[in-house]
Amino acid sequence: MERPSDQHIAHRRRSARDCPRAEVSTVAPPQEEARKRGPQKAPRKVPLSIRLFPEIVEAFRASGPGWQxxxxxxxxxxxxxxxxxxxxxxxxxxxxxxTQ
Known part of the structure; x- marks a missing residue:
C-alpha cells in the first residue's frame, strides 16, 4: 500500500478545515425512539396488586408459562x-x- 503524498495530505487538511462541523443532534433517530404499543384489540385487563396465600401462587407458577x-x-x-x-x-x- 502506498503512502499518501504530502500534497494529498495537505488537500485533506484544507477540506476538513473548510467543511462546517456537523451539528450534534439531541433527537434520537426514529429506530432508537421508544416504541409505543397501539390500542389493545381485546378487552383490557386491569392491573392489580393482590396478596395471595403462597401455596396458591406456587401451584399456579408450577404449572409453567401462562400461569397468570x-x-x-x-x-x-x-x-x-x-x-x-x-x-x-x-x-x-x-x-x-x-352470620346474623
Missing part, C-alpha cells in the same frame, strides 16, 4: 357458577364469621 392467565381463567370459571358474596370471610383469628 390460568389463574385469571380459573377465577372466571369460578365466577360463572358462584358469587363473591357466597364466600364467608374469616374473622381476625381465621375462624368463619357467624
Amino acid at each position: 392467565q390460568r389463574m385469571n381463567l380459573a377465577l372466571l370459571q369460578w365466577l360463572s357458577a358462584n358469587s363473591p358474596t357466597d364466600v364467608a370471610l374469616p374473622d381476625r383469628r381465621g375462624q368463619p364469621r357467624k
Whole structure:
C-alpha cells in the first residue's frame, strides 16, 4: 500500500478545515425512539396488586408459562357458577364469621 503524498495530505487538511462541523443532534433517530404499543384489540385487563396465600401462587407458577392467565381463567370459571358474596370471610383469628 502506498503512502499518501504530502500534497494529498495537505488537500485533506484544507477540506476538513473548510467543511462546517456537523451539528450534534439531541433527537434520537426514529429506530432508537421508544416504541409505543397501539390500542389493545381485546378487552383490557386491569392491573392489580393482590396478596395471595403462597401455596396458591406456587401451584399456579408450577404449572409453567401462562400461569397468570390460568389463574385469571380459573377465577372466571369460578365466577360463572358462584358469587363473591357466597364466600364467608374469616374473622381476625381465621375462624368463619357467624352470620346474623
